[in-house]
Amino acid sequence: MILGLYNYWIVVVLMMIGFYIVIAHGNLVKKIIGLTIFQTSVFIFYISIAKVNGGTAPIIAEGIQLYSNPLPHVLILTAIVVGIATTAVGLALAVRIKEAYGSIEEDEIQKKDNLDC
């Protein structure tokens, strides 16, 4: 059944929503929100790959034979914390841009830059 691929489609839809926000919105904070949605879709992609039907969480306990795949969990766990740290750097850049240009709308920043030239 081709419907067995639905997890990837959800990921693609979420990823494209994030992508659209990143390219179509001019506000820098909104772009960062779009990036976090994009990022979360990659997290969901990895975690859905790790799922095994009938498996349980990868914590060894007696009487359980089938576990979900722990490796993607490890990668994503660290990626989430790294993601928030890098998002913070992005927001810090937006704050500095606001202080330098008085705006975080791309158009207005571009206009000011053109005037300076």
Add this chain to the structure above:
Amino acid sequence: MKDLLAAIMLSGIYGLLSASFFVAMDAVDVAFTEASVGAGISTLLMLAAITITGHSEDPVRHKPVLAAIVVFITGGMLIYGTLDMPYFGTAQAPVHLHVVPRYITESMQEIGVPNIVTSVLASYRAFDTLGEVVVIFTAGMGVLALLSMVHGPMEKAEFESINDSMHEKYLILRIVTKILIPFILIYALYVQFHGDYGPGGGFQAGVIFAAAIILYAMLFGMRTARRVVNQALVRLIAAFGVLFYGSVGVVSLLNGKNFLDYSALSADPVAGQHLGILLIELGVGFTVASVMVIIFFNFEGRRKKSNTTETKV
């Protein structure tokens, strides 16, 4: 949506929802991290950022039709690419075949830690995790470089004169937060040290610990919080965490084993693994907690500065 506040609140709810996805897909550790980061710290940082950059968004879009076409074509190609992928939940998918069976069957004998995620994170792939911790540390330093303030004596006095403490104004907030903070701190320590046996570990514990300190700062105001939490010390702890992690690896090198091979730490290899995991999770916890505190305090300090300069002008 024109109002960024609403968008940020929605993204917080989205974070919590994706945490529940992760629980449904058996990734308890990841869900834990996403709940504390996506729904907690990330929402908070974005709110702190929009208090400086403004709440409203220009409704004009850049070539929305072209953007939508690009998005649809990319999405269509990605979906076409998924047609060859293994179905959701198949146990025979390639991703489950190579190194993973060894983690699942051998890790109990080799590492002696029931939580496989912890043993992979802190032992099999400890070098990778060291890299991640260094990235977090670097990001913290980046925020510090972008936002930190050098206070002259005048500015400092001005800074001190702002009283943004909320605890006199709101009775319920004051009582609830005062009761909650010690429990949050204890819970963070439990998560830190119980990561071997259940979901948890240094990353989650660090974020929860930082959340407690941030809660304190929001209730009692930045002035009090700066007095309680010494910023220079926090920066030192952030650096110490990374250094501590790395030096555990160097100790195993000096004992004639590979970098971060903890069996060198004790005569019994499994006991050495336990010790090593405990130590490096501590290093991770130190760095993550202090980097989160550094990031929050710098955003807040910037806000005070921007507001005072605006009122002066």
